[in-house]
Structures are given as structure tokens and as C-alpha cells.
Amino acid sequence: MSASRTSKSGIFDGRLNLEQQRKRAKELLKSARSQQADAQTRIAAHLPGKSIDDLQLADSQLVIARENGFASWPKLKSHIDRITEHQRQIASGHLPILDTPQTLHLRCGSDIRHGLELAGFAGAFMEFSDPFCQGPVPDVPLPDFIETRVRFIASSYRIDFPDALSRLQREYAGLATLGDYDHVVLWFEHDSYDQLILAFLLDFIATLRPQTRLDLICVDRVPGVERFIGLGQLSPELLIWCWDNARAPVSDDMLTFGQAVWPAIRASNPDALRAIIDNGQSPIPCMIAALDRHLRELPDPENGLGLTQKLTLQIIRDHGPITAGKIFGHLMRSYDPLPFLGDLMFWDVLVDMSRAKMPLFTYPEDPSQTPWPDRTLSLSETGNEVLSGTRNFMAFYTGERWVGGIRISGATGP
Template sequence: MFQWIEEARRGSAEAQESLVRHFTGMALAVAYDKLQDQHLAEDAVQEAFTEVFANLHKLQDPRRFPGWFKVIVERQCYRDLRRKQFQTLPLHEVELAAGDQRSLESVVEKREMIGQLHATIADLPPGMRIAVQLYYFQGYSLREISQYLDISLPALKKRLFDARLKLKNTLHVADFVSVFTDLYEGGRRMLHIVNGDSVGDKLKQGNIQGDILVWRELYSFGPVFTKMDVPDHRRTRAQYLEQTLGIPQKEYIGTCEAQERKLQDFQQYDEIVLWFEHDLFDQTMLSYLLHWFKEQSLGNTKLSLLCIGAYPGIELFRGLGQLSTEQLETLSGTWHTIGEQELMLGSMLWEAYTSDLPEKHQRMLEVDSSALPFARAAFAAHLARLPSVNNGLGIIEQTTLEAVAGGIHKPHELFRKVGDQLHTLGMGDLEFWYYLAKLTEGPDSLLVIDGTALFPDFKLAVPHFQDRVLQVTSLGREVLAGKSDYAPYTGTTDKWVGGLLVRGKAPSWRWNPERKSIVRMGESD
């Protein structure tokens, strides 16, 4: 866009045409909102463009063009309002195509719904009304609209969110976007890929249009590989998950193959929407899928992303699973188009995360990740799981010991406490029980637990496990105080941190929490 502006200043007709094509829809939405007449709006926009090109040399900062142009359009509308009287016309009329075989009843019903839709939109406050028109009817991106209206992206998202709530209450339908899509796009075939069964079930209960694919994976735990569908890689991962979490190998492999078959058929859909959130559990899934789609020929399939880290009214947002069906429906349509930048970044993050080279993991924190705004914090939390240079504890073990030392002794209460504190990891209960069990194992354990030494896993339910009591050992207190290093006491236990295999008593690499960096043991801290 900036190049068009510079060339238009120099009189390039081609650049001027590009600006007209790009901004006409925005200008018409604003002009119609002021004039309520399509023909007058078109005239006002044409006159506004004439004024723009006559005064483009006065615009010092090309980045201000969208807001500057909007002011000119509004000023032209006010001129027209002062000198013209006009008759209000409806925003949209449905025209019957030649040869349309639909029944008169269905046509009348559709016209009534469209009339009701536009009447309710017209009753929205001006800021909401224009945002809805630009986003849904004109198809501009959130970033383009925020620049044009000169408001921040969070403020724009809030306007759309509030508008959808008002429309839902007025239209008496479950989902405004589903109504809009059915009326204007003929019921596009959509596939929603979501991060868990809870979210998938709620979307199915609601009125979100399209098929639902629950992506069942735990890339934040165990060995991961750039090419996850290689048979040897899958078997290695399946064996590890069964040994550590109790997930049967056959069940895991069958689930992976089934969801990948569904993914392979993606071109039957007009649009695929990825529903994810801010934590490592989701960001690894998102990165994997972006990496996978980057390798595909998308054809006419559009990729969209809904990724949030907060929700109005929820103080500590842990994830989409917290939301009710109604709350999830308010998010429908607030996704944005995935472009080349997101695909490239997601692919790079996945390749780095699955690498066995620590420097590639460190690189994830150094690149510009603004296209995926939650990635940096999530992958920083990933690296904090490495043994610390301070005492050999990863962030999960450190936080768990601190919580028990602070007076939380029951397993389920401990899981909630640690999960809330480390919510950026998105850690599930099976994963936490594994870490907790490791802290209680062996003669040099950092924790002790009364009663049976068994911990729950995918197959095993341990009676009265919630009543067990945990205590910090003397070694645990020494490690917490920084007087002892935990690594020499871990025996031969290895653990995976993404693609990095951290080996037993003498890990080659550690995490420096102060420098937020990986260091090789022996380097100066």
C-alpha cells in the first residue's frame, strides 16, 4: 500500500487505480452509513477520491493514509447532507437469478431474514455498525479495518464481539455468522479444527456451521519429530506415551491415522478454521498444522485462525474449554485469514521445536513472531522446562516443590495450583502426574507421598488418590534453597523437551532463567 501511495504522488495512474480498488469498499461502507443512499454514497466516494489525489502531496506519513482518507469521505458526506435531500433506500435487495428453481416461499423467507438482518445492523451504534459492515459485508481484514477506523486491534475485536452479542439478542438466532454465511455465501463448506473434545462437543451442540475435527495430540510431551507421520517416528512416540502416560500404542496410532485421513481431504472444504489458544499445548499443535498446510497446495481452500489468550469476564483464562457453548458461539467469525507470514513462521517454529539442536530452540525466542503473537511466550515456557543452571530443576519441578513447601499437600489441589501458575504450558493432569511421580521416586526423591506409590495414568485409576499427602524431603529443601543440584540425583532418567533429549545425571544443556537462554554446561553463566 505504501508503494502505491508514493507512486500515486508522482502521478501514476496505475497506483491510483490500485488505491481506488483497495479502499472503495471501506469508503462505501462509511458513506452509506452517513447518507443511507447507495447512489449518493457512490458519488460521495468518487468525489472523495478526487480530493484525495489532489491533496496527496500534503500527506506526510503514508501510514496515516487510511484514517486520513476516512476523514475526507466523512467530510464529503456532510457536504452532501447539507445540500441534498434524499429518500432512504434499503441497504440490500435480493435479486432472483434467472432460472432460479427455489420456491417463492423460500425466497420470501430469505428476503425477510435479510431485511431483519439489515434492520438490526442499522440499529447498532455507529462504531459497531461500520465495523460489522467492513468485516462481514466488505471482507476487509481486522488489521485493515483498524487502520482505516484509526482504532487498535483489541478495540476493534471488542466492537465486533459486542456487536455480535447485540445481534444475537435481537435476531433471536444462536449465531449471527451462520445466518450471514447461509444468506450471502450459500452455506460454504467449513471444517473447524479444535484443540480438544470439550471444545468440539460444545461447538457441535451450538450452531457453528461446518464439520468439527478434534485434533488429539500432546506435542508438548514426549519425543516429537518434524515428520510425525513417518512410521518409525510414530512407533517411537507411541511406545514412549504408553510407557509414561499409559496411552495404549494401538489406540494412539489409530487416532493419529484417522485424524490425518480427515486432514488429507481438506480440499473438499471452502474454509478451514483453526481454533487454538495461547499455551504451549496449543501453540505446538498450531505450529504443526501450519507446517503441514505450508507443504500442501491449498487450491481454493481458505485457511483461517482463531487464537485467543483472554475472554471478557474471565480473570484467569486457561483455554477455550472454559467457555460455554454460547460463549464459543460469540467467537464465530472473529477469526482472520492465515497468510504466507503465518504459514512460514508456524513451519519454522515446528522445525525448531522438533530439532535436536538447542540453538534452533533458542532461535524461536529471537525471531520476529508477531504474526503468531502467543508463540514467543509459549516456547519460552517450553525451554524453561530444561534443568535450571541454578539447581537442576525445570520450571515444572521447581513450581511443584515450591507449592508443596508452601503448604499444598493434596495432589489435586497441587495440580490446580501449579496449573494456574504455569498456565502458559497448558499442562494436563496425566502429564503432571508423570512429573509428580518422578519427584517421589528413588532414595534421593525430592518429595514423599503417603500410601501407595501408584499414580494415575490413562488406563489406571488409583482409589482415593486425591487424599494422598505430599511432603518435601530434606534433599528437596536443599535443592529449593540452591544448596544442592538435582541433576546428580536423577539417576538414568531421561526426558524429552520438544526434540531435545535431556539425559540423566549430567545434562549437556541447561536453562538460564535470568538470561532467558540455553547454556552449555561449562560455559560461563
């Protein structure tokens, strides 16, 4: 297998309960009238100028609705009613007709495959999950490109080379079959893992030009989900919501944009990609922020760290000593402004950070006897100095990593 992401366990799946939301509204009203600061802050954020003395239940319900991403309480209630009906249909086996067997659902991972089946989608499923957000993406003929990617994936994610080669060849070959379907739907979220793959696919499709109906589902938020991380966290009912509310035809402008973005990702310097980001115009609203997050993996001139590296050290400083698995949890849930890594990908980040003349963190246990998520990391003095900006990591980093087509290499001397 590759480093494609599966379901993100422990993250809210979007199922809202109306009675629970009514209870929250009543509790908010009571807390606000009791002069509790947090409740008053929430009221002020959504109802500026509203006097607590005049606050009614309808007002607190409106606050709860807006906190869940809805413009009004009736819209929240309507959403819950629709989701509840979808849930009832799924449970009873009386599923709505959503697609046909001649539909192909294309996703950069396997995380929604089972959810689509449960929701009643009848189409085929295809995974294409080459993680372009890590490793080299050279401008070479496709067979050489695939071999380069396989070598990176096998080495970085500890996968047998033949297994990685077989899978990646199958995924790339599958793309040539898009024209065999009446309808192809691309399911993507807003992070750089997804958006870099989407840019590649749009460039590929623009060249291939399959005579088929093409739709895109690209979401950066879902009503009722306070911190939307990705499609894999959503319940089957919410996948139906995405189908009904977030699906749009793939336009010529999208294909043309992909043809501009993909070469910029592969370039050996960030200038072309920065120009696209600075322009700020995109037919795919999610992509600009993801490209910006991608470039934040470049070394910061002050400390030599990419953003993931910096946040990792901050988490160890704030919560350490701490296991690698818990660091990954904090990174995904709260620290990273646009999280994009799978667990094996994060482990590769930690391994790469260890390629240095002086350690940024230490392992008290014997690493060879402990699974990587259970290894406890402690911030070293050097790590503290790098985090504070008094040392630059690139001065003693000895590894090599890639941000798209940009090679980042460290010192190689003694």
C-alpha cells in the same frame, strides 16, 4: 484416548451479568469513599491521579470495565448485550448462520466440540491432539514418527498401545483430508500445548497446500474473563464471540513462520528456537510467549528443575501436605504463568520427578490403593534443598524426558 485436554471445570466461562457488574461498581465506589485500601489501589491502577473525593459512579464503572478488559463502560455493556442475545438465540433454538456443513473446525482437543454444537456451528469437527510439549519429536519419516509418538503416549499416559496407535493414525490420516472442505478453521489458544501443535500444522499445511479457505482463531485473552486459561472454559456465546472477533485468514507469512518454528522445536539444542524467541517477530502474536514457556522446561542450571517441576515443589511447600489433584489445580489457576498441561500429562510429570536416587516428595498412603489425584504429597528434605538451590536435581535424577528434540537424561549409576 490420548492426553488431549477436555473442559477445565471450575474456571469462569466468560458469562457476564450486567446487573452484577453495576453492583460491583457501586460497591467499589462505596469502598473507595470509605478509604478501604484495596478499593483505592484498584482506582489508582485504572484512574491514576483521580481524587477519591471527586469519585463518581461513572468512574467506578470505568474501573470495572477496564478490569474486565474493556476500554469503557459502554463497550462492556455492548459486549454483554451481544452475548446475552446469543444466549437467548441458543436457548430458543433460533441460531444465527455461522458456517456451513462444508466447514471443518480443527482443534487440538475435544474441549469445544459440544460448545460449537450448542452455538449452532454446522461444520464438521476434527481433533488433532498429539501433545508435542511432552515426549520426543524425532526428525524421521512420518510412519516412524507416529510410532515413536504412540510409544511415548501409551507409556506415559497409561493407554493401551493398540488404542493409542489407532487414534493417532486416525488423527494424522485426517490431516490429508483438509482439502476436501471449502473452509478449514484452526481453533487455538496461547499455551505451548496448542502452539507447538499449531506450528506443526502450519508446516504440514505449507507442504500439503490444500486448495481451501484457511482461517485461524488464536486467542490469549477474552473480554470478561479475568484469567483466560483456554477455549474449553468458554460458554457457547463466547465461542461465537471468538468466531466474530478473533478469526483471521491464514497468511503465507504464518505458513512460512510455521516452517521455521517446527524444525526448531525438533532440534537437539535450543539455539534455533531461542533465536526465534529473541527476534520477537511473529505473524502469530501468541506463539513467541508459548515458545519461551516451552524452553523454560529445560533444567535450570541452579537447581536442575524445569519450570513445571519447580512450581510443583513450590506448591507442595506453600500448601502441603497436599493431594496431587490439588497441586494440579493450583498450578493451572495461579502458579504457572502460561499453563499448558492436561491432568494425565501432569501425572506423568510427577512420575518422572520420582525417578531419582533421593525423593523430592513422599506419599504417606499406599500409592497402589489410592487414585493418583487423591495421593497426598509432602516435600522431603531433599526437595527443600533442591528448591533452595543447595542441591541440583540433575545430580540424582535417573529418568529421561524431552523438551521438543532435546533429550534430558539423569544419572544412571548406583
